[in-house]
Amino acid sequence: MSAMSRRGALAAAAALALAPRLAAGQTAAAPGFPDRPLRILVPYNAGGITDVMSRAVAQALSPVLGQAVVVENRPGANGSVGTLAAARSAPDGYTLTMGITDTFAINPYTFRNLPYDPERDFVPITMVARVPFALMVGPSQREIITFAQLSNEAKRERARLSFASWGVGSSSHLAMEFIAANQGFEKLHVPFTGQAPGMQAVASGQVDAMVLPVGGAESLAKDGRARIVAVAAPERLDLVPNTPTLTELGIPLSTGLWLALYAPARTPAPVVARLNQAVRDAARNEQLLAAFRNQAAVPEPSTPEELAAFGKREREQWATVVRNAKIVVE
Numbered sequence: 646m647s648a649m650s651r652r653g654a655l656a657a658a659a660a661l662a663l664a665p666r667l668a669a670g671q672t673a674a675a676p677g678f679p680d681r682p683l684r685i686l687v688p689y690n691a692g693g694i695t696d697v698m699s700r701a702v703a704q705a706l707s708p709v710l711g712q713a714v715v716v717e718n719r720p721g722a723n724g725s726v727g728t729l730a731a732a733r734s735a736p737d738g739y740t741l742t743m744g745i746t747d748t749f750a751i752n753p754y755t756f757r758n759l760p761y762d763p764e765r766d767f768v769p770i771t772m773v774a775r776v777p778f779a780l781m782v783g784p785s786q787r788e789i790i791t792f793a794q795l796s797n798e799a800k801r802e803r804a805r806l807s808f809a810s811w812g813v814g815s816s817s818h819l820a821m822e823f824i825a826a827n828q829g830f831e832k833l834h835v836p837f838t839g840q841a842p843g844m845q846a847v848a849s850g851q852v853d854a855m856v857l858p859v860g861g862a863e864s865l866a867k868d869g870r871a872r873i874v875a876v877a878a879p880e881r882l883d884l885v886p887n888t889p890t891l892t893e894l895g896i897p898l899s900t901g902l903w904l905a906l907y908a909p910a911r912t913p914a915p916v917v918a919r920l921n922q923a924v925r926d927a928a929r930n931e932q933l934l935a936a937f938r939n940q941a942a943v944p945e946p947s948t949p950e951e952l953a954a955f956g957k958r959e960r961e962q963w964a965t966v967v968r969n970a971k972i973v974v975e
Contacts, residue, residue: 688727693840701936705927723812724748732766738916750959755814769952777878777901779862783847799830809843860940
């Protein structure tokens with residue numbers, strides 16, 4: 646187990662220990678909840694990391710809650726379409742959304758008129774996990790094997806190489822902007838409506854490269870359809886142990902996606918508490934833990950208060966990144 650994996654396991658254990666479990670019978674404060682199926686609105690296309698993780702969480706939650714938990718994809722506008730739909734849902738705990746870095750920390754600063762407010766329109770339930778990013782290159786650039794070769798090739802001619810993302814102003818886009826600025830090269834940005842379409846474009850040779858969650862990159866690399874040249878993690882990852890970190894390569898970037906569950910504002914506190922405990926119980930499910938490992942995801946359950954404080958810090962940090970990148974979505 647790598648140092649990162651050990652830290653992730655310790656963090657998850659500490660979070661479980663710090664957040665007290667509900668005493669026997671305490672869930673009676675939300676009588677009868679839930680008495681019908683629940684849904685998790687995923688604001689991105691099927692096949693991407695948010696969809697994959699949400700389906701794994703839903704499957705693990707169902708036996709804990711005694712009700713079906715279904716995932717509904719509502720893609721569009723870098724996650725704002727589905728997130729707005731969740732904000733407008735009844736505040737009864739039966740409709741949740743899987744919030745990510747983009748929808749709850751970046752969109753407020755890239756969109757001129759974002760139709761929802763992460764703090765005003767939602768109540769936090771729990772952090773779910775963090776997933777580090779990887780930089781992969783597709784078959785259109787077969788001669789590129791290392792990050793140094795990618796950087797040198799990109800510097801040969803302005804906008805010589807193309808890079809996919811899952812939207813203008815997305816975390817995928819901003820990570821690539823940081824790398825390009827650090828290395829001093831221009832590139833052609835090709836935004837897609839989700840991670841999966843971007844991955845497919847790189848795997849088919851239509852676009853040269855992409856920054857994306859390491860699990861998705863690894864799935865293409867093991868099939869020989871792409872090569873991972875670096876990971877944006879503090880240390881090397883068990884999933885791709887021979888791949889250097891960007892820090893090793895002299896680029897001070899360690900980033901990725903965080904995923905967390907939210908409910909519409911005014912959802913009753915007892916319902917939020919019931920859902921928080923259900924996620925903690927589901928986090929012990931071996932199938933869910935296996936799904937996390939396949940994505941190099943670090944589980945990080947939290948209290949609602951911890952997630953609220955974390956989200957505020959994330960928004961402050963990403964506001965600076967967006968201002969420096971001068972990215973605006975109309």
